[in-house]
Amino acid sequence: MITYYNKLIRDNIPDVIKAQGQIPVTRTLDDNEYLSALNRKLREEVLKYSEDNCLEELSDVLEVAFAIAKAKGYSDKEIEGCRNTKNLKNGAFDKKLFLERVISDDEKAKMLVNDLQFVIEEVPSSDAVDQLVSMVRAYEGEYFTDFSDGVRIDAPFQWLCYLKSSDEMFSAIMFTCLDGHPHITVMATRRDAKNKGYGKQLMNCFVEYVSRLGFHDIELYAWSEKTKPICASTQAFYKSVGFKVESEHMSLWAPGMITVKMKKSW
């Protein structure tokens, strides 16, 4: 049987093949062929390393990289010099930084509202969830009923956006997409910051954000004031930012209690 390889091999491989009683057929590449064979080899070794992640494959990658450098006439000193220059300029990878997105200057201006930063977390961080839960807990028994534990359980399945200053959250919206519409499941402003305009600013950012995603409305459910008189202020807030009551629902959240579905469209 004859097996064709047509690839660059390490210097001692012909001897290994002979020792196995087989006949290696080789030729010596010219400089151009050698360099393009090395480039192919590098891709092959990188692929093998990405599959195995083992030391041997990693050292193969380095070996081929050094062979390429040598074939191109770069000295070890030049390579080290180049590495150091780049590390000094851009740093290495020690901080394990992962670039998620870049926000342009005009976008940044929109996202900074009176020194507050608008943040979207597709997978809410535990710190953000803790802050949201403590904001919700501050209203429990009044605007919310036994709700904060549910918020914690729901959070990993929903997105969270909020306004923050330093590391402190001022107002937050937890939301999901339901039947093709962005759906607010929780909104709260820190109790000591209520009625100071944070909710309205956050809602403006949120509307702009979901518009950019291609949506033209937002929906939510809230307690009816008929069931919870204190929630008249919640509805007043939502109406002040453009929501309208669409329908009333009996026993949706609790038997005999009324909720309203509210919607803002544009």
Ligand SMILES: CC(C)(COP(=O)(O)OP(=O)(O)OC[C@H]1O[C@@H](n2cnc3c(N)ncnc32)[C@H](O)[C@@H]1OP(=O)(O)O)[C@@H](O)C(=O)NCCC(=O)NCCS
């Ligand atoms: C509802 C809530 C999120 C609003 O956030 P907020 O930061 O307090 O709201 P803002 O200060 O930005 O108010 C914005 C607008 O709502 C209006 N508003 C707020 N509370 C109001 C009230 N009790 N009556 C009438 N209008 C009210 C404000 O007048 C303001 O309108 P304006 O700018 O035209 O004057 C916040 O009050 C809250 O957390 N409430 C308790 C929890 C809750 O009800 N959450 C919603 C249920 S999911």
